Amino acid sequence: MYPIIRMRRYRKDSNIRSLFKESEIRPEKLIMPVFVDETEKDKKEIPSMPDIYRYSLSAYENYIKYLEEIGVKSIILFGIPAHKDETGSSSYDSNGIIQKAIRTAKQNTDLNVIADLCLCEYTSTGHCGIIENGYVNNDKTLEIYQKEALSYADAGVDIIAPSGMMDGQVKAIREVLDKNGYTDKLIMAYSSKFASGFYGPFRDAAESAPQFGDRKSYQMDYHNGDEALREIELDIKEGADIVMVKPALAYLDIISRAKRLFNMPMATYSVSGEYTMIKNAVKSGYLGENIVDEVLTAFFRAGSDLVISYFAEDYIKSHGKH
Ligand code: PBG
Numbered sequence: 001m002y003p004i005i006r007m008r009r010y011r012k013d014s015n016i017r018s019l020f021k022e023s024e025i026r027p028e029k030l031i032m033p034v035f036v037d038e039t040e041k042d043k044k045e046i047p048s049m050p051d052i053y054r055y056s057l058s059a060y061e062n063y064i065k066y067l068e069e070i071g072v073k074s075i076i077l078f079g080i081p082a083h084k085d086e087t088g089s090s091s092y093d094s095n096g097i098i099q100k101a102i103r104t105a106k107q108n109t110d111l112n113v114i115a116d117l118c119l120c121e122y123t124s125t126g127h128c129g130i131i132e133n134g135y136v137n138n139d140k141t142l143e144i145y146q147k148e149a150l151s152y153a154d155a156g157v158d159i160i161a162p163s164g165m166m167d168g169q170v171k172a173i174r175e176v177l178d179k180n181g182y183t184d185k186l187i188m189a190y191s192s193k194f195a196s197g198f199y200g201p202f203r204d205a206a207e208s209a210p211q212f213g214d215r216k217s218y219q220m221d222y223h224n225g226d227e228a229l230r231e232i233e234l235d236i237k238e239g240a241d242i243v244m245v246k247p248a249l250a251y252l253d254i255i256s257r258a259k260r261l262f263n264m265p266m267a268t269y270s271v272s273g274e275y276t277m278i279k280n281a282v283k284s285g286y287l288g289e290n291i292v293d294e295v296l297t298a299f300f301r302a303g304s305d306l307v308i309s310y311f312a313e314d315y316i317k318s319h320g321k322h
Contacts, residue, residue, distance in 0.1 A: 023301040025293065027319055028073045031114065031267075032312035035205055036060045037080040038097040048201035049272060050279050052310055054080060057097070061104050064111060070317045074112035076161060076308055077101050078206055081122055087130055088122030092147035094154065102155040114159040114188060115152045117145060117173070120208040127210050128164035128218060136218055138166050145169055146176040153182040161244075163190040165218040170238035188267055189240035192228035192254055195219035198247045198273030205272065228254045229261060236264055242306065247271040249295065252302040259303025267306040268299050275310040 010020045035046070037054040043063075046052050055063055064075060079098035081090040090096050098115055105113045119141065120128045129141030141164065149160050160177075162169045170189050177185050195216045203209040220228060228251075232243045243262070245255045246269035255268055278295060281287040292311050299307045309315075 023297060025296050025300060025315070025319075027071060027316045029300070029306050030072075030296070030312040030315060031074040031076050031306060031308040032067060032072050032316075033078060033308060033310060034060065034064065034067075034075045034101075035078050035080060036097055036101040038082040039080065046201065046205040048204055048276055049310065050283060051314075052205070052275070054205065057100055057104065060101060061108060064105055064109055067313060068109045068111055070313070071320065072111065072313060072316050074114060075105065076114040076116055077105075078116050079121055080206055084122055084124045086124055088119035088144060091119055091122040092144065092151045094151055096151070099151055099155040102152060102157045106156040112158050113156070114161050115157045117148055117152065117160050117162045118164045119144060119148075120164075120210070121206045125211050126208055127213075128215065129166060134213075136166075138168070141166050142168060142172040146172050149173040150176055150180060150182075153177055153180065153185050157185065159186040159188050159242075161188040161190060163193060163246075165190065165193050165215075165220070168238070170235045170240045174239040186241040187239065188242040188244060189235040189238075190246055190269070191232040191235040191240065191243040192251075192258075193219050193244070193246045194222045194228075194251065196222065196247050196250075196271070196273075198250070198271045200273055201276045202272035222250070225254055225257065229258060232258050232262065232264075236262060241265065242267050244269060244308075245304075247274060248299055248304075248307070249274050252298065255299070255302040255304050265305045266303060267308060268302075268304040269308040270295070270299065270310070272310065278311075 011017055035054040040054050040056040043053040043055045043059040081097050083090045102113055105111055118128050120126055125131050127136055129136035152160055235243050242265045244267040245251050248268040248270040259266055282289055
């Protein structure tokens with residue numbers, strides 16, 4: 001009448017518990033997003049994202065040296081350009097803000113430098129591609145993405161992360177890289193990126209909100225899981241080295257399904273809105289700080305190999321160098 005199998009044996013004390021710990025956050029698997037702003041003189045806090053800043057190029061240089069010092073291994077860069085136009089031409093300017101930021105990071109640190117590749121920060125329309133008759137033209141956008149990818153590679157980027165959700169973007173970028181001898185540049189594809197309300201704070205941060213309409217004709221419908229897996233499968237066939245699910249918290253089922261289906265390195269992006277929710281709840285004292293550990297652990301437990309999170313800096317700082 002008593003339990004024969006007692007699960008509580010596994011939990012007796014912290015020494016015993018550590019024997020059975022199944023998943024763990026490895027600081028080197030966390031990637032810190034960094035905003036570099038061509039219009040900024042120093043640094044400015046993003047109002048909806050406490051403790052996250054937009055940096056001028058020189059403030060950025062100090063910041064990434066500091067990140068390296070505390071043990072951060074990888075950053076993902078986002079640029080806010082001084083000039084926007086309909087085709088997002090400053091996105092592939094060899095002296096553009098991201099190109100400069102890549103060179104600065106490669107010259108001053110040993111960080112893995114990942115660059116987000118999109119157009120929404122660079123177009124006057126705020127869309128992730130070229131608009132024709134009120135609609136984003138897929139294939140013309142790919143031509144711009146190729147120029148952008150090549151300019152990132154020329155600047156010395158390690159990993160290119162296309163986030164625009166155009167069909168064929170991974171193949172287009174792989175081709176232009178290979179043709180120019182950049183066979184060793186990795187592609188981290190934002191494969192299943194959903195049209196999500198969780199990007200709100202980022203769009204303030206990067207000044208990249210669409211000026212009309214929304215992104216639903218290219219980003220995914222959050223009702224669809226099977227379709228997300230097809231997106232991931234296609235990116236693998238097109239030559240992606242890492243595939244990503246984004247956002248993270250509301251999409252753990254997709255991460256878990258994809259990890260089981262494909263033998264691929266998987267990343268997940270815990271986006272600005274997720275950061276804002278948790279950060280503000282902790283700041284106001286409604287939730288304890290340990291919630292961050294719980295949430296980051298969930299991403300790894302679900303099957304993610306790499307996690308992009310605005311908590312990366314804090315987490316790594318408080319858990320020491322690895
Ligand atoms: C660019 C891009 C976005 C994010 C990453 N890359 C914004 C968007 O798609 O609107 C969002 C990141 C975040 O919310 O933290 N397309």
